Amino acid sequence: MIDNGGLDIRSKSALFIQFMAWIILFDHPACHGALGLMIMGGGLHMGLSLKQMFSKLIPLTPLFIMIMVFTGFNSGAGFIHPENQAPLITLWPGGVLTRGGLMLGATFMLRLVNMVVLTQILLASTPLDEFINLFVKLRLSPALSFLITTAIRFVPALDQKRTLIITAQRARGVDLDEGNWFRQFKNRVTIMIPLMVNAIVIADQLSMALMNRGFGYRKTWTPMTRLRFRTVDYFILVFSLVSLVSALVIRYQGPIGNLLSI
Numbered sequence: 001m002i003d004n005g006g007l008d009i010r011s012k013s014a015l016f017i018q019f020m021a022w023i024i025l026f027d028h029p030a031c032h033g034a035l036g037l038m039i040m041g042g043g044l045h046m047g048l049s050l051k052q053m054f055s056k057l058i059p060l061t062p063l064f065i066m067i068m069v070f071t072g073f074n075s076g077a078g079f080i081h082p083e084n085q086a087p088l089i090t091l092w093p094g095g096v097l098t099r100g101g102l103m104l105g106a107t108f109m110l111r112l113v114n115m116v117v118l119t120q121i122l123l124a125s126t127p128l129d130e131f132i133n134l135f136v137k138l139r140l141s142p143a144l145s146f147l148i149t150t151a152i153r154f155v156p157a158l159d160q161k162r163t164l165i166i167t168a169q170r171a172r173g174v175d176l177d178e179g180n181w182f183r184q185f186k187n188r189v190t191i192m193i194p195l196m197v198n199a200i201v202i203a204d205q206l207s208m209a210l211m212n213r214g215f216g217y218r219k220t221w222t223p224m225t226r227l228r229f230r231t232v233d234y235f236i237l238v239f240s241l242v243s244l245v246s247a248l249v250i251r252y253q254g255p256i257g258n259l260l261s262i
Contacts, residue, residue: 009130010137011233014240016122021244023114025251028260029103032110039114043121052124053117060116064109071105072097080261100262107262128153133227154202161198165191 022035043053073096079085084100128149135145169190178187250256 006230006232007236008227008229008233009126009134010227010229011236011240012122012126013134014237016118018240018243018247019118020115021247023111023118025247026260027104027107027262029106029110031260032107032114036110036114036117039118039121043117046121046125048121048124053120054113056120057113057116060112064112067108067112068102068105071108072101084262103262123152129225130227133225137227150206157202158195158199162191162195165194165198 019035019039023032026032040050040053044050079098079100081100084103085098087096087098088102089097131149131152132145135148174187174190178184250260
């Protein structure tokens with residue numbers, strides 16, 4: 001069971017923003033590794049398993065490998081530290097593998113992983129009603145709020161449908177991994193077509209439900225619950241603000257910013 005620790009959605013959003021700031025501002029892979037450990041620890045504390053946090057990243061493994069390979073062959077002209085500009089391997093003129101390039105590739109990979117896992121933790125630990133309450137507090141229009149919350153809910157629903165369709169096709173004897181790449185592509189069509197039909201059916205059911213409930217009749221939401229701050233939420237807000245300011249100062253003013261650069 002996933003436990004959000006009783007935190008308010010606003011304090012969780014503040015934590016999310018300050019972690020994203022650290023992820024975006026700094027380039028050193030060691031910094032991103034430390035952030036990744038903190039994010040993973042927070043997810044485990046909330047009751048998420050490693051499979052829940054990292055299952056969405058498995059299909060992106062080829063992308064991560066390509067990022068590491070292509071970024072490794074960097075000219076090194078933009079690196080601050082001279083040792084990162086030195087070539088390690090020269091395969092062809094202009095194709096130079098540098099230490100800084102490998103570090104930059106690791107940074108890009110860890111940055112993507114941290115962003116995906118952090119978003120996964122926020123979505124898994126926060127009910128949809130709390131997002132709606134947050135949008136009400138931010139005075140977003142009901143149409144925009146509904147668009148965002150539907151996107152959050154629609155993708156997991158389609159993923160569940162995809163799993164059911166794959167199970168049904170395999171029960172019928174369809175081997176999705178049989179044959180060459182063209183044969184495998186044809187087998188995937190048996191998944192894509194039912195998935196598209198299910199997406200249209202879900203959208204149609206959603207539109208009928210909205211009409212029956214009079215969506216758009218009023219220009220304001222009527223939230224069923226109210227957001228309430230506790231002592232721990234105020235502490236997290238202060239911590240997030242101090243962390244965000246510290247990240248900006250370290251990145252643009254302090255000497256530590258150069259150490260955390262490549």
